[in-house]
Amino acid sequence: MPAPQRVTRAALTAAARAIAERDGIDAVTISAVAAAVGVRAPSLYKHVAHRHDLLRLIADDAARELDEDIMMLVGSASGSRADPVASLTAIARAFRALSARSPRAASLLFSGAALSAEPQSDGMVALTRTLLDAVRAAAPGDPLPAARTLTAWAHGFCTMEQAGAFQLGGDVDEAFEFGLTTLVTAFTAGRSPRR
Numbered sequence: 001m002p003a004p005q006r007v008t009r010a011a012l013t014a015a016a017r018a019i020a021e022r023d024g025i026d027a028v029t030i031s032a033v034a035a036a037v038g039v040r041a042p043s044l045y046k047h048v049a050h051r052h053d054l055l056r057l058i059a060d061d062a063a064r065e066l067d068e069d070i071m072m073l074v075g076s077a078s079g080s081r082a083d084p085v086a087s088l089t090a091i092a093r094a095f096r097a098l099s100a101r102s103p104r105a106a107s108l109l110f111s112g113a114a115l116s117a118e119p120q121s122d123g124m125v126a127l128t129r130t131l132l133d134a135v136r137a138a139a140p141g142d143p144l145p146a147a148r149t150l151t152a153w154a155h156g157f158c159t160m161e162q163a164g165a166f167q168l169g170g171d172v173d174e175a176f177e178f179g180l181t182t183l184v185t186a187f188t189a190g191r192s193p194r195r
Helices: 009-023 030-037 051-074 084-101 103-108 122-138 143-162 172-188
Strands: none
Touching: 009 030, 009 051, 009 103, 030 051, 051 084, 051 103, 051 122, 084 103, 084 122, 084 143, 084 172, 103 143, 122 143, 122 172, 143 172
């Protein structure tokens, strides 16, 4: 009799994410993911308690990927941070790129699946820290309002873009850059130049 197949967290995450992107979030079920990794559904309960856990795996993976993308765009030579304006711009552009290649995983970043469970996932903690650090470096005062504003704008823009909701013509890339420049300029208006 063959030994039962071992299932890793990485395999579960990859299978759940592939199903979400191919068939939609509603298709991510215990049965579907179990079939994708080659085990029976009851075996999956050793790894996840319910479907919500699968959605959290996808969201955490997307958060980790986005944080890595941001770090590559921003760069941190010798541990120093890039220009704050460049950092905020990189964050928004990286989110847009993730939304284009993995729209369903990106949508889970701000859903109950990602945010409601405690403790917050490692990927979301790292991504939140990256965003707050960038805003703190760019804008005076409490970084949370600006971080929420940038996040809400980028998520809303990308959600509309993925849904094909921009029907009035014009250049969508130009509109994205206009919105991003407007927000970043507003955030950094009160910042003192560094000496």
